[in-house]
Amino acid sequence: MSLASPVLRVWRHLRALWPRWTLLAPAPFVLWSGYCVFVRREWRWELLALMIVTPLLAYGSARTKRVYVRVIPLLLTGLLYDAMRFVQGVGVSASTVHVCDLRAQEAALFGVGVGGARGTLQDYFQQHWSIVADAYFAIPYGIYLLAIVGYGLYLGATDLAALRVYGWTFFALNLAGFATYHLYPAAPPWYVHAHGCGVDLSAVASEGEHLARVDRLLGFGYFHGLYGRSHDVFGAIPSLHVTYPVLTLLVGWRKHGAAVRSVMLLYAASMIAGAVYLDHHWILDVVIGLAYAFASHAFVCAALARWDALGARAAEPAAPAAPTAIPANGSQPSGATPSWP
Numbered sequence: 001m002s003l004a005s006p007v008l009r010v011w012r013h014l015r016a017l018w019p020r021w022t023l024l025a026p027a028p029f030v031l032w033s034g035y036c037v038f039v040r041r042e043w044r045w046e047l048l049a050l051m052i053v054t055p056l057l058a059y060g061s062a063r064t065k066r067v068y069v070r071v072i073p074l075l076l077t078g079l080l081y082d083a084m085r086f087v088q089g090v091g092v093s094a095s096t097v098h099v100c101d102l103r104a105q106e107a108a109l110f111g112v113g114v115g116g117a118r119g120t121l122q123d124y125f126q127q128h129w130s131i132v133a134d135a136y137f138a139i140p141y142g143i144y145l146l147a148i149v150g151y152g153l154y155l156g157a158t159d160l161a162a163l164r165v166y167g168w169t170f171f172a173l174n175l176a177g178f179a180t181y182h183l184y185p186a187a188p189p190w191y192v193h194a195h196g197c198g199v200d201l202s203a204v205a206s207e208g209e210h211l212a213r214v215d216r217l218l219g220f221g222y223f224h225g226l227y228g229r230s231h232d233v234f235g236a237i238p239s240l241h242v243t244y245p246v247l248t249l250l251v252g253w254r255k256h257g258a259a260v261r262s263v264m265l266l267y268a269a270s271m272i273a274g275a276v277y278l279d280h281h282w283i284l285d286v287v288i289g290l291a292y293a294f295a296s297h298a299f300v301c302a303a304l305a306r307w308d309a310l311g312a313r314a315a316e317p318a319a320p321a322a323p324t325a326i327p328a329n330g331s332q333p334s335g336a337t338p339s340w341p
Contacts, residue, residue: 032079036082077171081178088232092234093199097186099187099191099198102282103189106282126209129213134213140245140270141280144244151248151252173292188280189236190280203233205227205228207226239281241281249268
């Protein structure tokens with residue numbers, strides 16, 4: 001048997017799955033990961049996984065193709081996040097970063113007494129901390145990526161329509177959040193406690209004192225390594241950590257019973273409280289993050305409904321044209337297109 005025969009069968013399989021985008025379907029993810037690995041010499045496991053998994057999903061079968069199409073927005077979000085390092089300084093300067101002006105607004109709106117003066121809840125928890133609270137709130141912060149991917153996999157196995165909404169809302173949320181980081185760069189509470197009101201553009205992202213204690217408790221630098229890879233020191237607004245469990249609630253509320261809803265609510269509430277307690281976000285960040293989550297979900301639902309309506313209209317068969325009466329003398333009616341013999 002010649003080599004041409006199996007190659008032709010593979011090509012026909014690919015063409016059957018992707019008649020128009022045969023070779024382009026996984027191209028953005030394969031090309032990006034290939035560029036980072038082979039050109040920039042970045043030997044990261046997630047890039048290698050992206051290079052292998054996306055073609056397998058895109059070309060495996062009709063079922064895997066449907067899953068792939070639904071997870072494209074999740075993959076695009078990962079690609080977007082990875083590419084953010086190349087525009088890290090855009091819009092971020094000593095004159096544009098909001099530090100103590102944001103803290104002052106926080107104290108004015110949500111201030112508490114700290115040491116006889118008006119401060120913030122983050123100031124209070126810097127002085128009144130508990131290793132039990134550190135460890136508890138480290139859990140939602142430590143598993144948030146696993147929770148995002150895990151719920152996406154669950155939806156991929158049970159409800160592709162819900163996965164579509166979940167994926168595109170996730171993409172819209174992150175796109176809006178990343179844009180805000182550069183349009184309104186804002187220092188998180190841990191930065192103010194570590195660096196004061198000055199803007200240090202050379203500062204690196206930190207896990208903060210609370211999660212540093214958890215790292216010491218664990219015996220290895222899990223959170224230090226996680227936050228050391230962040231590209232946005234001045235990305236406090238909005239709190240995307242808060243938006244992710246809220247997105248899960250919005251997409252999954254009608255799908256689940258009381259027990260699962262209770263777990264989802266507990267996870268979301270713990271993330272919201274942890275964002276403040278762990279010194280990672282102001283309450284203002286949390287409120288804006290919640291607004292982003294609800295607005296993004298509403299926008300995506302409306303956009304997908306409109307897209308589906310346009311697709312259904314385009315798929316409707318055209319109504320047959322009414323026959324045109326031809327006068328007895330055989331001449332064409334005025335304005336009619338001449339008919340061919």
